Amino acid sequence: MRILHTIPSALESLRANKGRSILTTLGIIIGVAAVIAIVALGEGASANVSDRLQGLGVNVLTIVPGSTQGGGARAGAGSQVTLKAADADAVGTKVDGIAGITPIVGGNAQVIAGNENWSTRVQSVRPVYQQLQDWTVEAGTFFTDQDDTAASNVAVLGQTVASNLFPSDPDSAVGRLIRVRNVPFTVIGVLASKGSGFGGDQDDVVLIPFRTGQVRLFGSQNVGQILLQISDPSLIDPATRDIQQLLRARHELHAGQNDDFTIRNNNDVISRVQGVSQTMTLLLGGVAAVSLVVGGIGIMNIMLVSVTERTREIGIRLAIGAQPRDILMQFLVEAVVLSLLGGIVGILVGLGVALSLPALAGWATALPWNAVVLAFGFSALIGVFFGIYPARKASQLDPIVALRYE
Incomplete structure (x- = not known):
């Protein structure tokens, strides 16, 4: 059968x-x-x-103050103030394969628009930050190098901030006046939404030119982090070594001393x-x-x-x-x-x-x-x-x- x-x-x-x-x-x-x-x-x-994770940027390195290596008592990454804007400039000019770099200074602040107010994260960055973090401007425009050089009082709002300060129409924020720590800023752009990330709500942010933040808001030559993008994945490891050697030399660290900074690779985070x-x-x-x-x-x-x-x-x-x-x-x-x-x-x-x-x-x-x-x-x-x-x-x-x- x-x-x-x-x-x-x-x-x-x-x-x-x-x-x-x-x-x-x-x-x-x-x-x-x-x-x-x-x-x-x-x-x-x-x-x-x-x-x-792609929203954090591809082939992006983050340099933060503080060391995560070595034995004994040590300050954790991000807990010291050892990085300056000049470090970012030196890395950008002396290390090969850098597609873009920006120092970042930031902090929390109360933002006021008319009768509305919102507590948010304010970050002063250079215009290349838009490319590094893959931000899209939904309304208006991003600030320019000229705005940064002139320390212009202009701001770009994340969707969460725009929605809370201008609830009837977030995109209408463009051209309106806001106050950050009692300093007036003109809104020139509203970012497209990215949603929540691993650090919280990515849209809950106000971006201003780096020089503006240094001069008018934070008043410090130290930076919280340096963000940079490598042009090719194959250059990440050699660029990381070059950055480490350059910053150690700039910070006058001797042999046997721990780095007073930490270099993080976003690609490693994504893979893990x-x-x-x-x-x-x-x-x-x-x-x-x-x-x-x-x-x-x-x-x-x-x-x-x-x-x-x-x-x-x-x-x-x-x-x-x-x-x-x-x-x-x-x-x-x-x-x-x-x-x-x-x-x-x-x-x-x-x-x-x-x-x-x-x-x-x-x-x-x-x-x-x-x-x-x-x-x-x-x-x-x-x-x-x-x-x-x-x-x-x-x-x-x-x-x-x-x-x-x-």
Whole structure:
């Protein structure tokens, strides 16, 4: 009896026990659906994280005051005041491969516009900051090098600030007057929204020219950090070494002394976070896949019960000429059909959950077609693996003993 001839009889046998067949496939359905939903959630989260990290800039190095190396008591990165604007100028002119660089001075401040006020983060930066952080101006324009040189009282608002100071129409902020620490500024631009990042709300910021911040707001030659972009990823490591040597020389640090600054590579942060996200997705997917194995064990148990219940039927078929391989094939097909049916329903349920999560819970998902194919193939293998033992047991029954079975 060829395999195609066994399929109708296998389906008829499963149809005769609908309730048991449905309950048997539940383990596979739950396993496949869980794998697809979890992988979809994981890939969506990974893509969301990647998008947020890209907002920090690609091939971007951040230099902050303070050291994170060496033994004994030491100040943490960002806790000292060892960097100056002149350091940024020196790095920009003496290190190869720098596509753009800006010192940054910032702090929290109360911003007032008419009767509205908002406490936010104010950062004084050079115009190249827009390129380094991949900011898009939604209304108006970004300030220029001329604004920076002249220490002009102009400002660019993030969406959160614009929405709170000008709630009726944030874009109408362009051309309006605001006060930052009682210093008047003219709004010349409103940034497009970036959303929340790992440092909080990226849109809750006011950007002003660097010289303006130094002269009119913060009154300090020290800078909180230096942000720079490397023109090519292959130049990041040599540029980092050159920056370290240059700053050590400028800060007159001797051999054996720790750096009084820290250089951070955004690409390393992106890779680490993406790696953690992928690991968590694989881990959760693996946990969900365990239910597939449990479902396979359930199929094996039910098939063993079926063999016992149908012992007399098997004996009759063997007595009238059926070959053991025909019996083996029928029971194996029944197990595989059960598993595949569970896999198909599980895929539909999993995709339904994946498509519903963004609307119901606001979680980002990505349809994992590779996981769909893998889960379906794995469900077929589960049917073969856990169906082979009951099928072999059925095919090896002695016809005489089987006919006497009550």
